[in-house]
Amino acid sequence: MEKSKVFFTDLRTTPKLNLLDKLEKLLERTGIENIDFKDKLTAIKIHFGEPGNLAYIRPNYAAKLVHIVKKLGGKPFLTDANTLYSGRRSNGVDHLESAYENGFNPLATGCHVIIADGLKGVDYREIKIDQELCKTAKIGSAIAESDILISMTHFKGHEMTGFGGTLKNLGMGCASVGGKLEQHSTSKPNIKAEKCISCGQCLKNCAHDAIVWDENKKAKIVTGNCVGCGQCIVVCPVGAVRVLWEAASELLNKKIAEYTYAAIKGKQCLHISFIMNVSPDCDCWNSNDVPLVPDIGIAASFDPVALDMACVDLVNGAPIIYGSKLTDSHHEHGDLIGEDKFSHVHPNTNWRIGLKHAEKIGVGSMEYQLIKI
Numbered sequence: 001m002e003k004s005k006v007f008f009t010d011l012r013t014t015p016k017l018n019l020l021d022k023l024e025k026l027l028e029r030t031g032i033e034n035i036d037f038k039d040k041l042t043a044i045k046i047h048f049g050e051p052g053n054l055a056y057i058r059p060n061y062a063a064k065l066v067h068i069v070k071k072l073g074g075k076p077f078l079t080d081a082n083t084l085y086s087g088r089r090s091n092g093v094d095h096l097e098s099a100y101e102n103g104f105n106p107l108a109t110g111c112h113v114i115i116a117d118g119l120k121g122v123d124y125r126e127i128k129i130d131q132e133l134c135k136t137a138k139i140g141s142a143i144a145e146s147d148i149l150i151s152m153t154h155f156k157g158h159e160m161t162g163f164g165g166t167l168k169n170l171g172m173g174c175a176s177v178g179g180k181l182e183q184h185s186t187s188k189p190n191i192k193a194e195k196c197i198s199c200g201q202c203l204k205n206c207a208h209d210a211i212v213w214d215e216n217k218k219a220k221i222v223t224g225n226c227v228g229c230g231q232c233i234v235v236c237p238v239g240a241v242r243v244l245w246e247a248a249s250e251l252l253n254k255k256i257a258e259y260t261y262a263a264i265k266g267k268q269c270l271h272i273s274f275i276m277n278v279s280p281d282c283d284c285w286n287s288n289d290v291p292l293v294p295d296i297g298i299a300a301s302f303d304p305v306a307l308d309m310a311c312v313d314l315v316n317g318a319p320i321i322y323g324s325k326l327t328d329s330h331h332e333h334g335d336l337i338g339e340d341k342f343s344h345v346h347p348n349t350n351w352r353i354g355l356k357h358a359e360k361i362g363v364g365s366m367e368y369q370l371i372k373i
């Protein structure tokens, strides 16, 4: 069988060929004109970045893509679905404000922003998929109802899935709040009472009233209310909140693969991945740590699995940046060229499971051919 093609451009430029020109050339080479855009509603799925985090994709790239889609006759809009945790993208109003604040507004990008699952995250379409873990998937209605889906992904590390790539952007990112809950709900944390210093941060930040004080005024999770969003893990100053990541990561990655199947089902799709600012953690945090590796380039493919696999290989083939999270514990091992950086930085995650599952259910292929343009 022919390997999936992944097209790649590096980041070298000249005054006659800047990065926006290179993106356009990359998309031309990938074959974007083979998509029938004529009068089609085209969802461009992107993560607008939690305000404070500066690693997200620059709006300029979105503007270039919008321009190309319009030129080809499509009706593009930028979209993302609301988050499960209590940040600044957890409802339609805050989410839109955050998008505008980070530069994703009609003036800068040339198109509108539509929050895919509406004001409170309950505007979704249930897509029948009959997969191993999910029989249906709740996909934000603006994405489910679009004719064409283009993903623009910031490729980076991720604390729960190993890396955050195209499958994460599609599977988790297109899901409504309830869909996100379904994917996360196996990953519930617990609190080590002996470590808890009773600061109350987790109670304050849990959007689901799932944390209470026990009789010794130590925080305790009410499992029935917990949706496994992970917010309490991040805010705890002493690391008292823990989750069994390994099992949770496997299930989560498989569910993300199944939700990706739902998001792209029956649609013309194209996927673009920006391997820049490869921060160790998700863009959902309101900060971004030093990137793990130097900026690498932009890749595009019609196959989301091949694209993620190619991005992993490109990152793993690069030297680490000294001073990044990777040097906290691995500085004695040198540049780590060729090593799995995502397993180093998030040792209890297993990203391979997700890609293999996605391949098994027909989302794409891990076998790819990298075509440098």
Ligand code: SF4
Residues within 6 Å of the ligand: 188, 189, 205, 206, 207, 208, 209, 210, 211, 221, 225, 226, 227, 228, 229, 230, 231, 232, 233
């Ligand atoms: S207890 Fe933690 S993981 Fe559970 S819903 Fe609350 S913040 Fe999220």
Ligand code: SF4
Residues within 6 Å of the ligand: 191, 195, 196, 197, 198, 199, 200, 201, 202, 203, 218, 219, 235, 236, 237, 238, 239, 240, 241
């Ligand atoms: S944030 Fe951590 S230390 Fe503070 S109350 Fe919650 S578990 Fe305890």
